[in-house]
Amino acid sequence: MVRGSALRERRSAGLQRVPPRWTPPPSAGEGDPTDVIGRALITTLVAGLLHGIRTGEAPSPSFRDGLAAQAVLDAVLASSMHRAWIDVGA
Numbered sequence: 001m002v003r004g005s006a007l008r009e010r011r012s013a014g015l016q017r018v019p020p021r022w023t024p025p026p027s028a029g030e031g032d033p034t035d036v037i038g039r040a041l042i043t044t045l046v047a048g049l050l051h052g053i054r055t056g057e058a059p060s061p062s063f064r065d066g067l068a069a070q071a072v073l074d075a076v077l078a079s080s081m082h083r084a085w086i087d088v089g090a
Contacts, residue, residue, distance in 0.1 A: 022037070052059035061069075075086040 020033075048059045051057070071089050075088045079086040
């Protein structure tokens with residue numbers, strides 16, 4: 001049986017720090033990195049939505065895209081619960 005510090009050493013022996021793949025723009029502000037990234041992403045989505053409203057263009061992703069993604073997520077959940085393949089509605 002492994003106890004105390006030996007267990008902690010064993011758990012952390014194979015761990016490595018992974019740098020983020022994306023860096024928020026400087027305009028996103030400072031503070032908690034999770035909050036900064038969230039603000040940067042939400043700002044981009046809102047800007048796209050407002051552009052669509054002003055120009056009449058459909059923003060991307062569209063509601064239809066979101067609905068299709070939700071159907072896949074629902075099927076994944078049902079598949080996990082029933083341990084069986086689930087057809088995704090078209």
